[in-house]
Amino acid sequence: MATISDVAALAGVSTATVSRALNGKSTVDPTLAERVARAVAELGYTPNGLARSLRRRETAVLALIISDVENPFFTAIARGVEDTAQAAGFSVMLCNSDENTAKERRYVEVAAQERLAGVIMSPTTAESDVRPLLAHGTPIVTVDRRLEAADCDAVLVDSRVAARDAVRHLVDRGYERIACVAGPPGITTADDRLDGYRDGLRDAGRKLSTRLVRRCEFRETGGYEAAKQLLTRADPPDALLVSSSTMAIGVLQAMAELGLTSGRDVGIVSFDDAPWTTLISPTLTVVAQPAHSMGQLAARLLLDRIGGSGSPAATTTTMAAQLIVRGSSTR
Structure with missing residues (x-):
């Protein structure tokens, strides 16, 4: 060459x-x-388009805006982004939005004002305000969640299919009353997982019941309160689909207080294969998402945009999740 x-x-x-x-x-x-x-x-x-683009900018820094830095899923995404960015000579500024649109907007404004080379974000909502970035021509790639407010590359997981398959697994294991601890309305992954839960029940010929669904924040406290409400009903569920590993911690805390054991008393399937899921007894059945690979791909797409070698049209890459069956969904 x-x-x-x-x-x-x-x-x-x-x-x-x-x-x-x-x-x-x-x-x-x-x-x-x-x-x-x-x-x-x-x-x-x-x-070298990337190098020429760098010379036109003030800094070789990418912003990564995620919703919860304590969530192992987003930590793995961050590692994938940084590994790829560092190899290309970029640094990464990590921003924690806390699912707060005002905080997210401030980070977006900082990224635009400081003329950062590009932004990878997991938007708080599909309508998150990214106008400052668009005004400066700053490339954007979304990861894990869709962004309707801008035409940009996205790296997603097929959460709906994954949730459907998780419910089918619980049905096949003989669970009769399957409930869902879902994330907040308006977050695309939360909505997709709830839709997949409903798809799984329909496929099994089960009736849908709003009484078996609780929507809450993607946090331990949200999972704890949702599980307490569901499991203390007069007709409690015998299985739960939980939308994140942080929620699952709260769910397991509530079950311990109620003297319930996963698998034996309540079947559990949770999204995300956090490190602790194999350290408890019984081990936790999970929907594992390729978080590190998602971060790597998002960074490569962003670097291509910065270098001017990206696809003429915005792209959406949808990865598959994997159901890993363990003790918590085995009677």
């Missing part, structure tokens, strides 16, 4: 002159510029 030094040698000029000519600087003599152009064509030299 030809280098800028090869072009300079063939054209009989310095590499600095080649660089100025390729960037359209008016200080380059037209005769020299023509020699550079002929050398580029003869050698088939392709300028």
